Amino acid sequence: MTSPGLHVRGTARIGDTHVFGPLDLTVAGGEWTCLLGPSGVGKTTLLRLVAGLDRVTTLDGQIAASDGKPLQGRLALMAQSDLLMPWLDVMGNTLLGARLRGERPDRHRATDVLARVGLSDHIHKTPGQLSGGQRQRVALARTLMEDRAIVLLDEPFSALDARTRSQMQDLACDLLAGRTVLMVTHDPTEAARLGDTILIMEPGGLSPFAPPPGATPRPIDDPATLTAQADLLTRLRNSAA
Numbered sequence: 001m002t003s004p005g006l007h008v009r010g011t012a013r014i015g016d017t018h019v020f021g022p023l024d025l026t027v028a029g030g031e032w033t034c035l036l037g038p039s040g041v042g043k044t045t046l047l048r049l050v051a052g053l054d055r056v057t058t059l060d061g062q063i064a065a066s067d068g069k070p071l072q073g074r075l076a077l078m079a080q081s082d083l084l085m086p087w088l089d090v091m092g093n094t095l096l097g098a099r100l101r102g103e104r105p106d107r108h109r110a111t112d113v114l115a116r117v118g119l120s121d122h123i124h125k126t127p128g129q130l131s132g133g134q135r136q137r138v139a140l141a142r143t144l145m146e147d148r149a150i151v152l153l154d155e156p157f158s159a160l161d162a163r164t165r166s167q168m169q170d171l172a173c174d175l176l177a178g179r180t181v182l183m184v185t186h187d188p189t190e191a192a193r194l195g196d197t198i199l200i201m202e203p204g205g206l207s208p209f210a211p212p213p214g215a216t217p218r219p220i221d222d223p224a225t226l227t228a229q230a231d232l233l234t235r236l237r238n239s240a241a
C-alpha cells in the first residue's frame with residue numbers, strides 16, 4: 001500500500017474563540033508522526049478536524065493529502081474515548097465498521113486481530129464487562145480492521161498497563177507498517193519508541209524534536225531511545241512552563 005502524506009495548515013477557532021494556530025503540519029507518507037504537547041493545546045481537535053468529525057471547530061486553512069486525492073474513505077480514527085457500542089460484544093464492535101459500510105464482515109481476520117491484541121478469551125463479552133485497558137484494545141482492534149492508508153490515533157495506549165502498552169506499541173507498529181500514522185500521545189517513551197517524526201504542539205505552533213536513530217519500534221532498553229525520552233520530557237517540561 002502506498003500511503004499518502006498529510007498537510008494541515010491554518011488556524012482553528014470555535015466561534016470567535018481561538019483554539020490553535022497558525023499551524024503548518026506536514027505528516028510524511030508511510031511513517032509514524034508523534035504529536036505531543038500540553039493539555040488543551042488542541043491536539044484532539046486537530047485529529048478530529050483531519051478526520052472530518054469536528055462539527056464545532058472551524059479551520060481557517062486547508063487539510064489535504066499529498067497525492068491531491070480526497071481523504072474521505074482513506075482514513076481511520078481511534079478516538080480518545082473508545083466509542084464502543086455497549087450492546088455489541090467484542091466481536092460485534094470489532095466488525096462494526098464493515099457492517100456500517102454494508103460490507104461482508106471478515107470474522108476470520110477479526111479473530112486473528114483480537115488474538116493479537118490479547119482478547120481471544122473476551123470475544124463474547126460486552127464493553128460493560130471489560131476493563132478500561134481491554135476496552136482500549138477493542139478500539140485498537142477495530143481501528144486495525146479498518147485497513148486505511150492514513151490512521152489517526154488519539155492516545156491509543158493510555159489506559160494500558162506498562163507491559164501491555166509496550167506489547168501493543170510493537171503490535172501497532174507491525175500491523176500499521178507502511179501506513180501514514182499521526183498519533184497524539186502524552187508519553188515521551190512512546191514517542192521515542194515509535195516516532196519517525198516527533199513534533200511538539202504549543203500555542204505558538206509546532207516544533208520538531210529529533211527522534212533517536214534506528215528502526216521502529218525501538219527497543220525499550222536502547223540507550224539512545226532512553227536518552228531521547230528523557231530529553232523529550234525535559235523539552236515538554238520547559239515548554240509547559
Ligand SMILES: Nc1ncnc2c1ncn2[C@@H]1O[C@H](COP(=O)(O)OP(=O)(O)OP(=O)(O)O)[C@@H](O)[C@H]1O
Nearest residue numbers: 014019037038039040041042043044045046056080
Ligand atoms: N466542544 C467544545 N466547545 C468549546 N471548546 C472546546 C470544545 N472542544 C474542545 N474545546 C477547547 O479546545 C481546546 C483544545 O482542546 P483539545 O481537546 O483539542 O486539546 P488537547 O490538546 O487534545 O488536550 P488533552 O491533551 O487534554 O487531550 C481546549 O481549550 C478545549 O477546552
